[in-house]
Amino acid sequence: MKRLIHLHVNGESREVAVSPDQLLVDVLRDDLALTGTKKGCGTGDCGACTVLLGGRPVPSCLVLAVDVSGQDVLTIEGLATNGVLHPLQQAFIDHWAIQCGFCTPGMILSAVALLGRNPCPSEEEVRQAIAGNLCRCTGYAQIVEAIMCVANAPCAAPRD
Amino acid sequence: MEHQHIGTRNPRVDALDKVTGRAIYAADLNQPGMLHGSILRSTRPHARIRHIETSRARSLPGVKAVVTGMDAPDVRYTMHYIFDQRLLARNKVRYIGEPVAAVAAVDPAVAEEALELIEVDYEDLPAVFDPLEAMKPDAPVIHEDLARYPAKFAAVKYGNVCSYTQIHRGDVEEGLRRADLVVENTFTTARIHQAYIEPHACLANVDSSGRVTVWTTSQAPFKARNAVCQTLQLPMSKVRVIATEVGGGFGGKESLLDGIAALLSLHAGRPVKMVLSRWEEFVAGRPRQPTRITLRTGAKKDGTLTAVKAQYVYDSGAYADQSPGTTAYGATFAKGPYRVDNVHVDAYCVYTNNVISGACRGYGGPPQCWATESQMDIIADELGMDPFELRLINGVNEGDQLTTGQVCRNVSMKATLRAAAERAGWQEKRKANAPYRGIGLACHERGFGLFSSGVVIKLNEDGTYSLLSGAVEIGTGAKTVLSQIAAEELGVGVESISVIMADTDATPYDYGSVASRTTYTSGNAIRLAAADVRRQLFELAAGKLEVGPAELELRAGVVSVRLAPEQSVPVAALAGEAIRRWGGPIIGRGSYLAEGTPLEPGTVSGYPMGPFPGLVYNTQVAEVEVDPATGQVRVLKLYCAQDVGKAINQAGVEGQVYGGLAQGLGFAVMENLISQDGRVVNPTFLDYKIPTAVDVPQAEMILVEVPDDKGPYGAKGIGEALVGPTAPAIANAIFHATGARIRDLPITAERVLLALQTKGK
Ligand code: FES
Ligand code: FES
Numbered sequence: 072m073k074r075l076i077h078l079h080v081n082g083e084s085r086e087v088a089v090s091p092d093q094l095l096v097d098v099l100r101d102d103l104a105l106t107g108t109k110k111g112c113g114t115g116d117c118g119a120c121t122v123l124l125g126g127r128p129v130p131s132c133l134v135l136a137v138d139v140s141g142q143d144v145l146t147i148e149g150l151a152t153n154g155v156l157h158p159l160q161q162a163f164i165d166h167w168a169i170q171c172g173f174c175t176p177g178m179i180l181s182a183v184a185l186l187g188r189n190p191c192p193s194e195e196e197v198r199q200a201i202a203g204n205l206c207r208c209t210g211y212a213q214i215v216e217a218i219m220c221v222a223n224a225p226c227a228a229p230r231d
Numbered sequence: 232m233e234h235q236h237i238g239t240r241n242p243r244v245d246a247l248d249k250v251t252g253r254a255i256y257a258a259d260l261n262q263p264g265m266l267h268g269s270i271l272r273s274t275r276p277h278a279r280i281r282h283i284e285t286s287r288a289r290s291l292p293g294v295k296a297v298v299t300g301m302d303a304p305d306v307r308y309t310m311h312y313i314f315d316q317r318l319l320a321r322n323k324v325r326y327i328g329e330p331v332a333a334v335a336a337v338d339p340a341v342a343e344e345a346l347e348l349i350e351v352d353y354e355d356l357p358a359v360f361d362p363l364e365a366m367k368p369d370a371p372v373i374h375e376d377l378a379r380y381p382a383k384f385a386a387v388k389y390g391n392v393c394s395y396t397q398i399h400r401g402d403v404e405e406g407l408r409r410a411d412l413v414v415e416n417t418f419t420t421a422r423i424h425q426a427y428i429e430p431h432a433c434l435a436n437v438d439s440s441g442r443v444t445v446w447t448t449s450q451a452p453f454k455a456r457n458a459v460c461q462t463l464q465l466p467m468s469k470v471r472v473i474a475t476e477v478g479g480g481f482g483g484k485e486s487l488l489d490g491i492a493a494l495l496s497l498h499a500g501r502p503v504k505m506v507l508s509r510w511e512e513f514v515a516g517r518p519r520q521p522t523r524i525t526l527r528t529g530a531k532k533d534g535t536l537t538a539v540k541a542q543y544v545y546d547s548g549a550y551a552d553q554s555p556g557t558t559a560y561g562a563t564f565a566k567g568p569y570r571v572d573n574v575h576v577d578a579y580c581v582y583t584n585n586v587i588s589g590a591c592r593g594y595g596g597p598p599q600c601w602a603t604e605s606q607m608d609i610i611a612d613e614l615g616m617d618p619f620e621l622r623l624i625n626g627v628n629e630g631d632q633l634t635t636g637q638v639c640r641n642v643s644m645k646a647t648l649r650a651a652a653e654r655a656g657w658q659e660k661r662k663a664n665a666p667y668r669g670i671g672l673a674c675h676e677r678g679f680g681l682f683s684s685g686v687v688i689k690l691n692e693d694g695t696y697s698l699l700s701g702a703v704e705i706g707t708g709a710k711t712v713l714s715q716i717a718a719e720e721l722g723v724g725v726e727s728i729s730v731i732m733a734d735t736d737a738t739p740y741d742y743g744s745v746a747s748r749t750t751y752t753s754g755n756a757i758r759l760a761a762a763d764v765r766r767q768l769f770e771l772a773a774g775k776l777e778v779g780p781a782e783l784e785l786r787a788g789v790v791s792v793r794l795a796p797e798q799s800v801p802v803a804a805l806a807g808e809a810i811r812r813w814g815g816p817i818i819g820r821g822s823y824l825a826e827g828t829p830l831e832p833g834t835v836s837g838y839p840m841g842p843f844p845g846l847v848y849n850t851q852v853a854e855v856e857v858d859p860a861t862g863q864v865r866v867l868k869l870y871c872a873q874d875v876g877k878a879i880n881q882a883g884v885e886g887q888v889y890g891g892l893a894q895g896l897g898f899a900v901m902e903n904l905i906s907q908d909g910r911v912v913n914p915t916f917l918d919y920k921i922p923t924a925v926d927v928p929q930a931e932m933i934l935v936e937v938p939d940d941k942g943p944y945g946a947k948g949i950g951e952a953l954v955g956p957t958a959p960a961i962a963n964a965i966f967h968a969t970g971a972r973i974r975d976l977p978i979t980a981e982r983v984l985l986a987l988q989t990k991g992k
Contacts, residue, residue, distance in 0.1 A: 100259070105252070106252070106255070106256075106258075106259035107251070107252015107253065108252070109256070109428070109429070109478070110258065110430075111428040111429060111430065111478075111509065112509040112915070112916050113508060113509060114509065114915055114916070114917070116509075116915060116916035116917045117428055117509075117916050119428055119429075146252065147250075147251065147252035148251065148252045148253075150251075151251060156250065156251075160250040160251065161250075163246070163250050164242055164243070164246040164247065164250060165242070166882075167240070167242075167243060167708075167882035167883065167885070167886050169243060169246055169249050169250065170479075170706035170707065170708070170886055170890065171427070171428070171429065171476070171477060171478045171479040171705060171706025172245070172248075172249030172250075172254050172476065172478070172706065173256065173427075173428045173429040173478030173479060173706075174428050175249050175250060176250075176252050179250060197924075198924040198925045199924075199925060201923075201924045202923045202924050202925045203923075204924075205426075205428055205916065205921060205923060206428070206924075207425075207426050207427055207428055207479050207481070207890075207893075207894070207921060208479055208706045208886070208890045209886055209889060209890050209893075210886075210888075210889030210890040210891070210892055210893030210894075210922075210927055210930065211889070211893065211923075211924040211927055212885070212889040212927075212930060213882075213885065213886060213889065214924070215924065
């Protein structure tokens with residue numbers, strides 16, 4: 072039996088009919104055509120499907136769509152505002168923090184969440200924050216560089 | 232010569248789509264009326280199929296097609312070496328995970344449900360999982376018809392050995408006799424999955440005239456087309472394969488699904504999408520062969536190597552696929568990047584009832600490097616020499632030869648060795664005696680640049696260009712690098728080049744984005760195509776400017792007289808002129824196939840490869856710390872001195888190096904796709920761990936540029952070179968730290984602990 076739920080995705084209210092066992096990742100990709108959210112494992116182990124739920128990063132392959140009714144969902148498609156890239160998106164471009172790009176949406180969203188709760192993270196904290204996002208291409212060096220660069224921008228004042 | 236676009240850090244041309252979620256991968260595709268396909272896989276490692284009952288599945292509402300091996304043409308095909316494989320099993324299955332039947336249904340859940348309704352009546356056969364067991368004369372025979380299978384090379388095959396390659400030079404026994412020291416060791420490596428984050432996916436559609444189009448995540452769409460044509464017995468004019476964005480390949484993504492999806496679409500008369508689950512990736516992908524390499528090496532007291540006698544055994548799994556090649560590839564480099572005149576290698580590629588092995592970044596090289604470079608340090612230790620010195624004494628120079636007789640050109644072995652040792656502070660750290668801390672190094676030699684590539688460059692009416700290349704952007708940055716090369720050659724900005732890639736109907740043939748070849752071969756093809764464009768432009772402009780074509784040059788969108796630059800004509804004007812009055816649109820064509828220096832007769836038999844167009848070298852250094860109580864190894868730092876010939880894009884090279892080191896680390900200390908009685912027991916990312924951001928150590932790259940004489944601007948192919956030396960560098964560092972020698976990968980804490988307990992015994 073399908074049920075009508077309201078999702079607040081990328082600032083828009085969307086109404087979708089979902090069955091109780093439908094996963095958020097599938098609803099986003101199949102019902103809302105938001106295919107920027109990737110599916111690499113379906114078991115919560117790769118992080119490619121990461122979206123932000125009320126600002127928190129979650130693997131959308133482990134979340135039932137019915138459970139997020141009414142909550143704010145941010146996917147990669149909603150990150151740029153009025154055509155202006157989020158600083159992290161720009162930094163990923165500038166630092167060649169992208170290769171195949173399959174991990175990129177989830178990776179960027181995990182970084183957005185990190186900087187949301189900790190604007191001046193250490194490199195160690197950055198690595199911890201993206202440890203759930205597997206990337207097979209880059210070895211993470213340029214990704215960490217990109218995130219640190221955005222993190223350091225507002226942290227120019229010396230920290231003790 | 233001064234370059235505008237070469238050696239830069241040009242941003243990736245595909246970056247914007249990838250950071251905004253707009254890049255389209257195969258699983259993102261949808262079409263009206265589209266069905267979802269799913270595969271029923273063998274649950275038996277080796278069994279005869281008595282009967283497959285599909286009637287219940289067929290009658291399930293929503294099911295639009297059910298196919299078995301009997302619905303496909305009765306052919307055995309290969310994309311590589313030996314014609315031993317079928318699209319779907321017929322009569323027999325040979326590994327757990329082998330495709331037995333497939334279903335197309337209105338949604339994935341119905342397709343899954345239908346699979347459960349298919350009944351397969353198996354008669355189990357004795358199975359064999361260990362290649363050494365499989366080589367015994369009384370082992371169960373996996374391919375009864377092996378002798379009759381055609382092969383693409385003069386394969387030597389018997390029993391379960393699907394390819395026996397010999398490589399030979401000098402007199403190995405005499406070389407061993409002349410040695411002051413003879414060391415024999417056996418080294419093993421584990422089954423490694425490419426673990427690209429994007430699972431295989433494709434969408435196939437058959438139109439009403441019977442033409443098949445497949446959109447697929449493939450590194451090699453022309454090989455994929457070949458596979459579809461062979462398995463469905465269709466001419467190439469009836470099959471079009473288009474590569475979508477590819478979410479990582481590393482050798483493992485050529486064509487697993489395309490033929491099955493096309494067959495389903497033919498039966499259902501509708502588009503069919505298929506997406507593999509991660510479980511299917513692990514149980515039925517094409518991982519790197521587990522290997523067992525025995526080396527018997529002779530050396531003089533002064534360190535000079537006199538002989539290498541080697542036995543290579545690679546586990547091919549249930550079918551040959553790439554394994555005859557990977558086995559022979561590893562064997563080719565069995566002596567390592569060293570001058571050794573007496574070499575004999577017996578290399579066995581062996582069928583077992585395990586998952587089919589394939590190509591994984593580095594082909595057969597990483598296991599070879601593991602063995603050779605571990606052995607070098609063992610010899611150094613026995614001789615009381617510094618491992619760096621031993622390598623310096625024996626390292627290959629310009630003009631030396633591979634065992635096959637191929638002459639090594641543009642050699643950078645010692646350049647990388649010295650650069651890595653110097654940056655790492657080898658001398659001091661080697662002497663520093665911090666307890667349980669150590670430093671080790673390893674060198675690597677690789678071939679690159681095989682097979683051919685074609686390119687077409689079309690001049691647009693406004694003076695911009697379209698570049699048609701059959702290569703694929705698999706993440707490496709190929710699209711960016713090819714744009715840079717075209718921009719350089721045509722004297723325009725990168726933004727004036729639009730690149731269309733990887734469409735078998737629209738772009739010229741390309742072997743694929745595999746084997747460290749795209750920058751080299753497609754790059755050279757672009758240079759030829761651009762020269763063809765220039766020739767036509769100059770011919771046309773010569774008439775207008777009333778000078779000879781040889782006096783002209785092309786720069787910044789303008790053709791001008793070299794010695795009188797004020798006499799010029801814009802390319803845009805020439806483009807219009809060509810279309811309206813001259814000879815029609817200007818189209819440049821470039822085809823490239825490099826050759827290596829030939830093999831020496833008598834050096835090889837049963838050899839599936841040819842000479843390599845180019846050779847590339849790198850050296851890695853690892854610093855480690857070992858916890859003697861737990862056996863835990865912490866890799867503190869990796870250094871990599873990589874020869875790239877010429878970095879077309881510096882940032883792209885860095886990405887290749889850091890990414891390669893992470894994969895090398897995984898191969899060294901983490902990854903092992905474990906199979907028990909043919910069943911993969913860790914088919915998830917939770918249990919098959921690959922390096923995360925917290926696992927990778929600090930890495931430092933040292934760029935070495937020894938140009939290749941044929942490469943574009945001197946560039947060499949490097950993609951695969953990175954993965955090999957990491958593991959032996961780490962093992963050698965562990966030995967330096969503790970005196971314990973690890974011979975089996977991965978280097979787990981248990982193994983280190985055991986080696987610590989038994990060392991010196
Ligand atoms: S797809 Fe959700 S974590 Fe991998
Ligand atoms: S860029 Fe390919 S997985 Fe991260």
